[in-house]
Amino acid sequence: xxESKGWPLWEVFVRSKQGLNHKHVGSLRASDATMAIxxxxxxxxxxxxxxxxxxxxxxxxxxxxxSEEDSLFEPxxxxxxxxxxFYDVPDGISHM
Amino acid sequence: MKDLNISKLEAIxxxxxxxxxxxxxxxxxxxxxRKSLIRQISxxxxxxxxxxxxxxxxxxxxxxxxxxxxxLAKVQDEAGHGLYxxxxxxxxxxxxxxxxxxxxxxxxxxxxxxxxxxLTWADMGAIGWLVDGAAIMNQVPLCRCSYGPxxxxxxxxxxxxxxxxxxxxxxxxxxxxxxxxxxEMAQDALNRFWWPALMMFGPxxxxxxxxxxxxxxxxxxxxxxxxxxxxxxxxxxxAESIGLKVPDPHxxxxxxxxxxxxxxxxxxxxxxxxxxxxxxxxxxVDARRKAKEDGKxxxxxxxxxxxxxxxxxxA
Ligand SMILES: [Fe+2]
Ligand SMILES: [Fe+2]
Numbered sequence: 237x238x239e240s241k242g243w244p245l246w247e248v249f250v251r252s253k254q255g256l257n258h259k260h261v262g263s264l265r266a267s268d269a270t271m272a273i274x275x276x277x278x279x280x281x282x283x284x285x286x287x288x289x290x291x292x293x294x295x296x297x298x299x300x301x302x303s304e305e306d307s308l309f310e311p312x313x314x315x316x317x318x319x320x321x322f323y324d325v326p327d328g329i330s331h332m
Numbered sequence: 333m334k335d336l337n338i339s340k341l342e343a344i345x346x347x348x349x350x351x352x353x354x355x356x357x358x359x360x361x362x363x364x365x366r367k368s369l370i371r372q373i374s375x376x377x378x379x380x381x382x383x384x385x386x387x388x389x390x391x392x393x394x395x396x397x398x399x400x401x402x403x404l405a406k407v408q409d410e411a412g413h414g415l416y417x418x419x420x421x422x423x424x425x426x427x428x429x430x431x432x433x434x435x436x437x438x439x440x441x442x443x444x445x446x447x448x449x450x451l452t453w454a455d456m457g458a459i460g461w462l463v464d465g466a467a468i469m470n471q472v473p474l475c476r477c478s479y480g481p482x483x484x485x486x487x488x489x490x491x492x493x494x495x496x497x498x499x500x501x502x503x504x505x506x507x508x509x510x511x512x513x514x515x516e517m518a519q520d521a522l523n524r525f526w527w528p529a530l531m532m533f534g535p536x537x538x539x540x541x542x543x544x545x546x547x548x549x550x551x552x553x554x555x556x557x558x559x560x561x562x563x564x565x566x567x568x569x570x571a572e573s574i575g576l577k578v579p580d581p582h583x584x585x586x587x588x589x590x591x592x593x594x595x596x597x598x599x600x601x602x603x604x605x606x607x608x609x610x611x612x613x614x615x616x617v618d619a620r621r622k623a624k625e626d627g628k629x630x631x632x633x634x635x636x637x638x639x640x641x642x643x644x645x646x647a
Binding site for chain 2 (some may be wrong): 242243248257262263267268271278279280282295299301302303
Protein backbone atom coordinates (compact mmCIF):
# COMPACT_ATOMS: atom_id res chain seq x y z
CA UNK A 237 0.00 0.00 0.00
CA UNK A 238 1.51 3.32 -1.01
CA GLU A 239 2.14 5.94 1.64
CA SER A 240 1.27 9.58 1.10
CA LYS A 241 3.75 12.21 2.14
CA GLY A 242 1.06 13.61 4.44
CA TRP A 243 -0.20 12.30 7.77
CA PRO A 244 -0.15 8.60 8.70
CA LEU A 245 -3.23 6.41 8.55
CA TRP A 246 -5.12 5.37 11.72
CA GLU A 247 -7.79 2.75 12.26
CA VAL A 248 -10.72 3.87 14.39
CA PHE A 249 -12.65 1.71 16.87
CA VAL A 250 -15.76 2.96 18.64
CA ARG A 251 -17.60 1.62 21.69
CA SER A 252 -21.22 2.47 21.03
CA LYS A 253 -22.29 2.07 24.65
CA GLN A 254 -21.10 0.85 28.00
CA GLY A 255 -21.01 -2.95 28.07
CA LEU A 256 -20.27 -3.43 24.35
CA ASN A 257 -16.88 -3.94 22.76
CA HIS A 258 -15.07 -1.43 20.58
CA LYS A 259 -15.83 -2.04 16.94
CA HIS A 260 -13.88 -1.02 13.85
CA VAL A 261 -15.68 1.83 12.09
CA GLY A 262 -13.16 3.09 9.54
CA SER A 263 -9.91 4.95 9.17
CA LEU A 264 -8.56 8.46 8.87
CA ARG A 265 -5.32 10.37 8.58
CA ALA A 266 -3.86 12.42 11.41
CA SER A 267 -0.43 13.66 12.44
CA ASP A 268 -0.58 12.04 15.89
CA ALA A 269 -2.83 10.05 18.22
CA THR A 270 -4.38 13.13 19.84
CA MET A 271 -5.43 14.51 16.49
CA ALA A 272 -6.62 11.08 15.38
CA ILE A 273 -8.96 10.92 18.40
CA UNK A 274 -10.26 14.44 17.74
CA UNK A 275 -10.85 13.76 14.06
CA UNK A 276 -12.45 10.40 14.83
CA UNK A 277 -14.82 12.16 17.20
CA UNK A 278 -15.76 14.65 14.47
CA UNK A 279 -16.16 12.11 11.71
CA UNK A 280 -17.43 8.94 13.34
CA UNK A 281 -19.48 10.05 16.35
CA UNK A 282 -21.54 13.04 15.23
CA UNK A 283 -24.82 11.28 15.95
CA UNK A 284 -24.29 9.64 19.31
CA UNK A 285 -22.64 6.58 17.74
CA UNK A 286 -20.20 6.20 20.58
CA UNK A 287 -18.94 6.92 24.07
CA UNK A 288 -15.35 5.76 23.68
CA UNK A 289 -12.80 5.76 20.85
CA UNK A 290 -9.61 3.79 20.19
CA UNK A 291 -7.20 4.78 17.45
CA UNK A 292 -4.40 2.50 16.25
CA UNK A 293 -1.75 3.29 13.62
CA UNK A 294 -2.79 1.19 10.62
CA UNK A 295 0.73 -0.10 10.05
CA UNK A 296 0.72 -1.63 13.54
CA UNK A 297 -2.02 -4.04 12.57
CA UNK A 298 -1.02 -7.53 11.49
CA UNK A 299 -3.68 -9.32 9.50
CA UNK A 300 -4.08 -12.99 8.72
CA UNK A 301 -3.37 -13.91 5.13
CA UNK A 302 -6.59 -14.46 3.12
CA SER A 303 -4.88 -17.20 1.10
CA GLU A 304 -4.45 -19.16 4.36
CA GLU A 305 -8.13 -18.92 5.12
CA ASP A 306 -8.67 -22.63 4.60
CA SER A 307 -5.86 -23.87 6.80
CA LEU A 308 -6.64 -21.34 9.52
CA PHE A 309 -10.39 -21.60 9.73
CA GLU A 310 -11.39 -24.90 8.19
CA PRO A 311 -10.86 -26.91 11.44
CA UNK A 312 -13.56 -24.90 13.17
CA UNK A 313 -16.04 -26.14 10.58
CA UNK A 314 -15.16 -29.83 10.64
CA UNK A 315 -15.12 -30.27 14.40
CA UNK A 316 -18.85 -30.29 14.89
CA UNK A 317 -18.43 -31.95 18.28
CA UNK A 318 -17.46 -28.51 19.58
CA UNK A 319 -21.09 -27.50 19.35
CA UNK A 320 -23.77 -28.56 21.84
CA UNK A 321 -26.12 -29.64 19.05
CA PHE A 322 -23.70 -32.52 18.26
CA TYR A 323 -24.83 -34.44 21.33
CA ASP A 324 -27.91 -36.61 21.79
CA VAL A 325 -29.94 -35.77 24.84
CA PRO A 326 -32.92 -38.05 25.53
CA ASP A 327 -36.42 -36.54 25.47
CA GLY A 328 -37.58 -35.33 28.82
CA ILE A 329 -34.20 -34.09 30.01
CA SER A 330 -34.36 -30.34 30.67
CA HIS A 331 -32.04 -27.60 31.92
CA MET A 332 -29.25 -28.75 29.62
CA MET B 333 -2.34 -20.19 -4.00
CA LYS B 334 0.75 -19.36 -6.05
CA ASP B 335 0.26 -22.28 -8.40
CA LEU B 336 -3.20 -21.08 -9.38
CA ASN B 337 -3.18 -19.35 -12.71
CA ILE B 338 -4.93 -16.06 -13.34
CA SER B 339 -7.97 -17.51 -15.06
CA LYS B 340 -8.54 -19.85 -12.12
CA LEU B 341 -8.22 -16.93 -9.69
CA GLU B 342 -10.62 -14.92 -11.82
CA ALA B 343 -13.13 -17.75 -11.78
CA ILE B 344 -12.95 -17.99 -7.98
CA UNK B 345 -13.31 -14.23 -7.73
CA UNK B 346 -16.35 -14.09 -10.00
CA UNK B 347 -17.89 -17.01 -8.11
CA UNK B 348 -17.61 -15.06 -4.85
CA UNK B 349 -19.27 -12.08 -6.50
CA UNK B 350 -22.06 -14.21 -7.93
CA UNK B 351 -22.59 -15.75 -4.48
CA UNK B 352 -22.76 -12.26 -2.92
CA UNK B 353 -19.62 -12.84 -0.87
CA UNK B 354 -17.99 -9.45 -0.27
CA UNK B 355 -14.48 -8.79 -1.55
CA UNK B 356 -12.16 -7.41 1.15
CA UNK B 357 -8.95 -5.38 0.69
CA UNK B 358 -6.43 -8.24 0.98
CA UNK B 359 -8.37 -10.64 -1.25
CA UNK B 360 -7.13 -11.36 -4.73
CA UNK B 361 -8.98 -9.27 -7.34
CA UNK B 362 -8.48 -8.63 -11.05
CA UNK B 363 -6.49 -5.50 -11.81
CA UNK B 364 -9.34 -4.07 -13.84
CA UNK B 365 -11.73 -4.50 -10.89
CA ARG B 366 -9.31 -2.65 -8.63
CA LYS B 367 -8.78 0.14 -11.18
CA SER B 368 -12.47 0.50 -11.88
CA LEU B 369 -13.26 0.73 -8.18
CA ILE B 370 -10.50 3.26 -7.51
CA ARG B 371 -11.87 5.40 -10.32
CA GLN B 372 -15.47 5.11 -9.13
CA ILE B 373 -14.75 5.60 -5.42
CA SER B 374 -12.36 8.51 -5.85
CA UNK B 375 -14.77 10.25 -8.24
CA UNK B 376 -17.42 9.75 -5.62
CA UNK B 377 -15.12 11.16 -2.92
CA UNK B 378 -14.30 14.20 -5.06
CA UNK B 379 -18.03 14.80 -5.59
CA UNK B 380 -18.66 14.85 -1.84
CA UNK B 381 -15.86 17.35 -1.28
CA UNK B 382 -16.53 19.62 -4.27
CA UNK B 383 -20.22 19.35 -3.36
CA UNK B 384 -19.53 21.34 -0.20
CA UNK B 385 -18.74 24.45 -2.25
CA UNK B 386 -22.14 25.40 -3.73
CA UNK B 387 -23.78 25.08 -0.31
CA UNK B 388 -20.88 26.55 1.62
CA UNK B 389 -21.63 29.63 -0.43
CA UNK B 390 -24.82 30.19 1.61
CA UNK B 391 -23.81 29.29 5.17
CA UNK B 392 -23.09 32.86 6.19
CA UNK B 393 -26.26 34.11 4.51
CA UNK B 394 -28.75 31.55 5.79
CA UNK B 395 -31.98 33.36 6.69
CA UNK B 396 -31.94 32.39 10.38
CA UNK B 397 -29.93 30.57 13.01
CA UNK B 398 -31.82 27.29 12.66
CA UNK B 399 -31.22 27.15 8.92
CA UNK B 400 -27.60 28.10 9.42
CA UNK B 401 -26.96 25.36 11.99
CA UNK B 402 -28.68 22.83 9.72
CA UNK B 403 -26.74 23.82 6.62
CA LEU B 404 -23.48 23.79 8.53
CA ALA B 405 -24.20 20.28 9.84
CA LYS B 406 -25.14 19.12 6.36
CA VAL B 407 -21.98 20.46 4.76
CA GLN B 408 -19.93 18.92 7.57
CA ASP B 409 -21.53 15.56 6.79
CA GLU B 410 -20.41 15.89 3.17
CA ALA B 411 -16.82 16.38 4.36
CA GLY B 412 -17.20 13.15 6.33
CA HIS B 413 -18.57 11.35 3.26
CA GLY B 414 -15.49 12.48 1.35
CA LEU B 415 -13.31 11.03 4.08
CA TYR B 416 -15.08 7.66 4.23
CA UNK B 417 -14.67 7.37 0.48
CA UNK B 418 -11.03 8.43 0.25
CA UNK B 419 -10.34 5.87 2.98
CA UNK B 420 -12.16 3.18 0.98
CA UNK B 421 -10.07 4.08 -2.08
CA UNK B 422 -6.92 3.84 0.02
CA UNK B 423 -7.75 0.25 0.99
CA UNK B 424 -7.30 -0.58 -2.72
CA UNK B 425 -3.81 0.87 -2.70
CA UNK B 426 -4.71 4.28 -4.11
CA UNK B 427 -2.53 7.11 -2.88
CA UNK B 428 -4.90 9.67 -1.40
CA UNK B 429 -2.83 12.73 -2.22
CA UNK B 430 -2.36 11.52 -5.77
CA UNK B 431 -6.10 11.05 -6.29
CA UNK B 432 -6.64 14.57 -4.96
CA UNK B 433 -3.96 15.93 -7.27
CA UNK B 434 -5.76 14.23 -10.17
CA UNK B 435 -8.86 16.21 -9.25
CA UNK B 436 -6.85 19.41 -9.19
CA UNK B 437 -5.20 18.76 -12.53
CA UNK B 438 -8.58 18.05 -14.15
CA UNK B 439 -7.67 14.42 -14.79
CA UNK B 440 -10.26 13.06 -12.35
CA UNK B 441 -13.96 13.81 -12.64
CA UNK B 442 -16.63 14.59 -10.09
CA UNK B 443 -20.41 14.89 -10.32
CA UNK B 444 -21.39 17.41 -13.00
CA UNK B 445 -24.13 18.88 -10.79
CA UNK B 446 -21.69 20.83 -8.64
CA UNK B 447 -20.62 22.95 -11.58
CA UNK B 448 -23.87 24.89 -11.44
CA UNK B 449 -24.02 28.10 -9.39
CA UNK B 450 -26.20 28.60 -6.30
CA LEU B 451 -27.85 31.93 -7.02
CA THR B 452 -30.54 32.21 -4.35
CA TRP B 453 -31.43 30.74 -0.96
CA ALA B 454 -34.02 28.58 -2.70
CA ASP B 455 -31.14 26.71 -4.32
CA MET B 456 -30.32 25.29 -0.87
CA GLY B 457 -33.77 23.76 -0.94
CA ALA B 458 -33.42 22.47 -4.50
CA ILE B 459 -30.01 20.95 -3.78
CA GLY B 460 -31.05 19.09 -0.63
CA TRP B 461 -34.28 17.90 -2.18
CA LEU B 462 -33.12 17.04 -5.71
CA VAL B 463 -29.35 16.63 -5.60
CA ASP B 464 -29.20 14.73 -2.33
CA GLY B 465 -32.36 12.93 -3.41
CA ALA B 466 -30.66 11.78 -6.61
CA ALA B 467 -27.53 10.90 -4.65
CA ILE B 468 -29.59 8.69 -2.32
CA MET B 469 -31.14 6.94 -5.33
CA ASN B 470 -27.61 6.21 -6.54
CA GLN B 471 -26.13 5.26 -3.20
CA VAL B 472 -28.76 2.99 -1.67
CA PRO B 473 -28.04 0.16 -4.15
CA LEU B 474 -24.31 0.67 -3.57
CA CYS B 475 -24.77 -0.43 0.06
CA ARG B 476 -24.91 -3.92 -1.54
CA CYS B 477 -21.86 -3.38 -3.72
CA SER B 478 -19.38 -6.25 -3.90
CA TYR B 479 -16.43 -4.41 -2.36
CA GLY B 480 -16.72 -4.49 1.44
CA PRO B 481 -15.15 -1.13 2.40
CA UNK B 482 -17.17 0.72 -0.26
CA UNK B 483 -20.41 -0.96 0.78
CA UNK B 484 -19.76 -0.12 4.43
CA UNK B 485 -18.98 3.50 3.59
CA UNK B 486 -22.22 3.70 1.63
CA UNK B 487 -24.22 2.40 4.58
CA UNK B 488 -22.87 5.19 6.77
CA UNK B 489 -23.43 7.76 4.03
CA UNK B 490 -27.01 6.69 3.37
CA UNK B 491 -27.89 6.92 7.07
CA UNK B 492 -26.78 10.56 7.01
CA UNK B 493 -28.26 11.48 3.64
CA UNK B 494 -31.91 11.22 4.56
CA UNK B 495 -31.64 14.28 6.79
CA UNK B 496 -30.02 16.15 3.90
CA UNK B 497 -32.93 15.55 1.62
CA UNK B 498 -35.54 16.36 4.24
CA UNK B 499 -33.94 19.64 5.25
CA UNK B 500 -33.81 20.67 1.59
CA UNK B 501 -37.41 19.76 1.03
CA UNK B 502 -38.36 21.76 4.12
CA UNK B 503 -36.56 24.82 2.74
CA UNK B 504 -38.26 24.64 -0.64
CA UNK B 505 -41.62 23.77 0.85
CA UNK B 506 -41.50 26.81 3.17
CA UNK B 507 -40.74 29.05 0.20
CA UNK B 508 -43.43 27.41 -1.92
CA UNK B 509 -46.06 28.22 0.67
CA UNK B 510 -44.73 31.75 1.24
CA UNK B 511 -45.30 35.07 -0.58
CA UNK B 512 -45.59 35.23 -4.37
CA UNK B 513 -41.94 36.24 -4.61
CA UNK B 514 -40.87 33.35 -2.40
CA UNK B 515 -42.88 30.88 -4.44
CA GLU B 516 -41.29 32.25 -7.60
CA MET B 517 -37.86 31.72 -6.05
CA ALA B 518 -38.73 28.10 -5.29
CA GLN B 519 -40.01 27.52 -8.83
CA ASP B 520 -36.95 29.19 -10.32
CA ALA B 521 -34.63 26.92 -8.32
CA LEU B 522 -36.56 23.85 -9.48
CA ASN B 523 -36.38 25.10 -13.07
CA ARG B 524 -32.62 25.44 -12.91
CA PHE B 525 -31.83 22.25 -11.00
CA TRP B 526 -34.30 19.75 -12.47
CA TRP B 527 -32.42 18.83 -15.64
CA PRO B 528 -28.94 18.90 -14.10
CA ALA B 529 -30.31 16.60 -11.35
CA LEU B 530 -31.51 14.11 -13.99
CA MET B 531 -28.05 14.27 -15.58
CA MET B 532 -26.49 13.21 -12.27
CA PHE B 533 -27.35 9.60 -13.12
CA GLY B 534 -24.90 9.78 -15.99
CA PRO B 535 -25.20 9.05 -19.70
CA UNK B 536 -28.06 6.93 -20.96
CA UNK B 537 -27.47 3.18 -20.92
CA UNK B 538 -26.71 3.09 -24.64
CA UNK B 539 -23.79 5.48 -24.15
CA UNK B 540 -22.51 4.30 -20.79
CA UNK B 541 -19.16 2.62 -21.35
CA UNK B 542 -18.64 1.02 -17.93
CA UNK B 543 -22.12 -0.20 -17.07
CA UNK B 544 -22.03 -3.79 -18.27
CA UNK B 545 -18.77 -4.85 -16.62
CA UNK B 546 -19.61 -2.88 -13.47
CA UNK B 547 -22.92 -4.68 -13.16
CA UNK B 548 -21.22 -8.06 -13.57
CA UNK B 549 -18.81 -7.10 -10.79
CA UNK B 550 -21.64 -5.70 -8.69
CA UNK B 551 -19.94 -2.37 -8.19
CA UNK B 552 -23.01 -0.96 -9.84
CA UNK B 553 -26.38 -2.55 -9.14
CA UNK B 554 -28.76 -0.62 -11.41
CA UNK B 555 -28.26 1.05 -14.77
CA UNK B 556 -28.22 4.84 -15.09
CA UNK B 557 -31.57 4.92 -16.87
CA UNK B 558 -33.23 2.68 -14.27
CA UNK B 559 -32.12 4.96 -11.44
CA UNK B 560 -33.11 8.09 -13.35
CA UNK B 561 -36.59 6.68 -13.93
CA UNK B 562 -36.97 5.81 -10.25
CA UNK B 563 -35.95 9.33 -9.32
CA UNK B 564 -38.45 10.94 -11.67
CA UNK B 565 -41.23 8.69 -10.43
CA UNK B 566 -40.75 9.57 -6.77
CA UNK B 567 -39.92 13.25 -7.24
CA UNK B 568 -42.68 14.44 -9.57
CA UNK B 569 -45.46 13.78 -7.03
CA UNK B 570 -43.40 15.60 -4.38
CA ALA B 571 -43.20 18.69 -6.59
CA GLU B 572 -46.91 18.53 -7.29
CA SER B 573 -47.77 18.22 -3.63
CA ILE B 574 -46.09 21.55 -2.85
CA GLY B 575 -47.55 23.28 -5.89
CA LEU B 576 -44.39 23.48 -8.02
CA LYS B 577 -44.21 22.59 -11.68
CA VAL B 578 -41.51 20.29 -13.06
CA PRO B 579 -40.05 22.14 -16.07
CA ASP B 580 -40.72 19.45 -18.65
CA PRO B 581 -43.53 19.85 -21.19
CA HIS B 582 -43.23 16.18 -22.15
CA UNK B 583 -43.72 14.89 -18.62
CA UNK B 584 -46.71 12.56 -18.54
CA UNK B 585 -47.87 9.60 -16.48
CA UNK B 586 -47.76 6.46 -18.57
CA UNK B 587 -50.70 4.34 -17.43
CA UNK B 588 -49.49 1.23 -19.16
CA UNK B 589 -45.87 1.25 -17.94
CA UNK B 590 -46.88 2.73 -14.58
CA UNK B 591 -44.15 5.34 -14.63
CA UNK B 592 -43.59 8.84 -15.99
CA UNK B 593 -42.52 9.51 -19.55
CA UNK B 594 -40.22 12.48 -19.63
CA UNK B 595 -38.64 14.72 -22.26
CA UNK B 596 -35.22 14.34 -23.87
CA UNK B 597 -32.15 15.29 -21.83
CA UNK B 598 -29.76 17.81 -23.33
CA UNK B 599 -26.72 15.53 -23.55
CA UNK B 600 -24.67 18.23 -25.25
CA UNK B 601 -24.94 20.27 -22.08
CA UNK B 602 -24.01 17.23 -19.99
CA UNK B 603 -20.86 16.49 -21.98
CA UNK B 604 -19.88 20.15 -21.98
CA UNK B 605 -20.10 20.30 -18.20
CA UNK B 606 -18.31 16.96 -17.74
CA UNK B 607 -15.64 18.18 -20.14
CA UNK B 608 -14.87 21.18 -17.95
CA UNK B 609 -17.02 23.83 -19.60
CA UNK B 610 -19.86 24.15 -17.11
CA UNK B 611 -20.66 27.50 -15.50
CA UNK B 612 -18.48 26.88 -12.41
CA UNK B 613 -15.95 24.15 -13.26
CA UNK B 614 -12.97 26.44 -13.06
CA UNK B 615 -14.14 28.13 -9.88
CA UNK B 616 -14.71 24.78 -8.13
CA VAL B 617 -11.36 23.25 -9.00
CA ASP B 618 -9.55 26.51 -8.24
CA ALA B 619 -11.17 26.59 -4.81
CA ARG B 620 -10.04 23.02 -4.06
CA ARG B 621 -6.53 23.69 -5.29
CA LYS B 622 -6.30 26.85 -3.21
CA ALA B 623 -7.51 24.99 -0.14
CA LYS B 624 -4.75 22.42 -0.51
CA GLU B 625 -2.05 25.00 -1.16
CA ASP B 626 -3.14 27.31 1.64
CA GLY B 627 -3.45 24.42 4.09
CA LYS B 628 -0.11 22.88 3.23
CA UNK B 629 1.78 24.62 6.01
CA UNK B 630 -0.71 23.28 8.58
CA UNK B 631 -0.19 19.72 7.35
CA UNK B 632 3.57 20.15 7.53
CA UNK B 633 3.61 21.93 10.89
CA UNK B 634 1.42 19.29 12.54
CA UNK B 635 3.67 16.53 11.21
CA UNK B 636 6.83 18.34 12.33
CA UNK B 637 5.32 18.76 15.81
CA UNK B 638 4.39 15.07 16.00
CA UNK B 639 7.86 13.99 14.83
CA UNK B 640 9.56 16.22 17.36
CA UNK B 641 7.47 14.87 20.20
CA UNK B 642 8.05 11.27 19.13
CA UNK B 643 11.79 11.91 19.00
CA UNK B 644 11.69 13.27 22.55
CA UNK B 645 9.75 10.24 23.78
CA UNK B 646 12.21 7.74 22.32
CA ALA B 647 15.28 9.77 23.38
FE1 LIG C 1 -22.93 13.09 0.70
FE1 LIG D 1 -25.75 14.81 1.19
